[in-house]
Amino acid sequence: MLKNLTPRQPIHSVEIDPDDHSQTYFALCYVPPLSQTNNIVPNSQNSMSICILWYATLNRANLENRNHEITTLSTTIPNATHYFLFSDCLSAIGNDEPTLLNNLTPKPTWIFNANSVHKQSNFPLINYLTNLSGGGYISREKIMTLDNTSDIVQWIDRPQTRYLNMNIINDVNVYDIYPSHSITLTPNTERFIFVGKKSSSTSANIAVIFIISNQIHRKELKIDKVDSTSENYGLLRRLYAKQMLSELSAFPEKNKKRILDIGLKYSLVSDFTSILVLETLQ
Structure with a gap:
């Protein structure tokens, strides 16, 4: 369904909500005209002031000390332009409170x-922090590839391609959209997927906004109203639920009830659920 996509040619699909026929699930798939890796020029005009957060400095036995360090970062080191956090995002910053980690x-x-x-590693939390801040994630493999400090700094200082937000052009109820916040797109990525819900009786005109090579890129498109005669395979509702779970999983304990409810409603396996396979032996 979401195949054979070329830049500047978005495709979308809609399906009726089996539990509420007044609303539909929709999915948008779009390949924005991303900058090629070889053409990216570092932002070398400005110097970088780096605050290094080492795993050991935050991995204190006293949780109150750890929280205090995170809370006072902006005043303790006010001139920092970047935070470098060396962590797997498990025990070192394992706080389940978004307002603190913000x-x-x-x-x-x-x-x-x-x-x-x-x-x-806690990849949902890693994605949450890097996407909201406009930073990024450097794995062991990337560290080994970029084998000197200069290469790492140039990699970090390159202009990023980001999804910023979505605007509703006509007066149609579009809601529960995911991603629900700005995210960074990987250079040369294949596709950007955007899901949500809307009224089933009308079409929706929306604009999806990106920043590419430090310039705003706005793509307008129309999401059709649902065709009541089309087959409903339940694929979009599951895609919608998976996108929602990926965000909620950044703070699993805080969102435990919602994660459980979504897993049961959409028949998805999460950190708090398991799957039981029954076999009949012949």
């Missing part, structure tokens, strides 16, 4: 993780 998001937060791929 102290890391006013400045681009770059998370360095030297763990091997098979070791556990």
Whole structure:
């Protein structure tokens, strides 16, 4: 359904909500004209002032000390332009309160993780912090590839391509959209997927806004009203639920009830659910 997509040619699909026929699920798939990796020029005009948050400095036995350090970052080091956090985002900043961790998001937060791929990391929280702050994630493999400080700084200082927000052009109720906040797009990525709900009786005209090479890119499109005669396979509602779960999973304990409810409603496996497979032996 979301295949054979070329830049500047968005496609979308809608399906009726089986529980409420007055609303539909929709999914938009779009490949914005991203800058090619080889053509990206670093932002070398401005110097960088880096605040380094080492795993050991935040991994205190006293949770109150850890929270105090995060809360007072902006006043303790007011001139920092970037935060470099060396962590797997598990125990070091394992706080389940978004308002506290939002102290890391006013400045681009770059998370360095030297763990091997098979070791556990809290990727939903990593994505939350890097997307909101405009930073990024550098894995062990990337660290090994960029084997000197200069290469890493140039990688970090390149202009990013970001999805900013969505605007509703006509007076149609479009809601519960995901991603619900700005996110960074990977260079040369294949597609950007945007999901949500809207009224089933009318079409919706929306504008999806990106920033590409430090310039605003606005793409307007029309999401048709649902065709009541079309087959409903339930694919979009599950895609919608997966996008919602990926955001809620950044703070699993805080969102535990919602995660459980979504898993049960949409038949999805989450951190708090499991799947039971029954077999009949012949």
